[in-house]
Amino acid sequence: MVTSCQVCGLVVEVDTENGLKASCPRCSSVLFKSSGGMLNTLLLGISALMLSVPAATYPFLVIYISDEKSSATLMQTAHIMFIDGFGIAGAVILFTALVFPMCYLILIVYVAFGCVAGIRLPMVWKAVRAIDLFDYFQMTDVFLVGILVSIVKLIDMAEVSFGSGFYFLIAMTVLLISAGSYYDKRLFWCRVQNAE
Ligand SMILES: [Zn+2]
Secondary structure (H helix, E strand, C coil), X not given: CEEECCCCCCEEECCCCCCCEEECCCCCCEEEECCHHHHHHHHHHHHHXXXXXXXXXXXXXXXXXXXXXXXXXXXHHHHHHHHCCCHHHHHHHHHHHHHHHHHHHHHHHHXXXXXXXXXXXXXXXXXXXXXXXXXXXXXHHHHHHHHHHHHHHXXXXXXXXXXXXHHHHHHHHHHHHHHHHHCCHHHHHHHHHHHC
């Protein structure tokens, strides 16, 4: 595969079949990593998707009202905020903490699976472009901001503490960021070329 160095622009021929890793002969930045990177993306992405289930369905908030303890899941929390007139904050929490991360995870798991298995999946180009869009808007930062906003917003409201769903959400976000850090679009191109 012929590729160009993203740091110094040197055009280099890389052996993607046998090499685990290739560096630029001029500036020694990494040009190519083995499929281990995409395998990590796949495994971390699937783990994060699995954690999104308890993050959405386990108690996110524990609310104390005069010694009575009640709890709400993330979706119920967004719903309660919507009813209480914090509709925009509720929607921000729901989308940034759950909907966008799940879309992103499904997309990178899909692309990473095709790459690791060496098969061309339908609509995979659209998935790669959609991931670019998420990366362009720095979505992982947005996910973190979403969690931060929910913390600040909820500490304001009555006697609340966080339930297990909240900690699942934090773990899911950490795995999501790790999965994204191993995602390498350039590797994806060369694996699909090899599969043809
Ligand atoms: Zn270089």
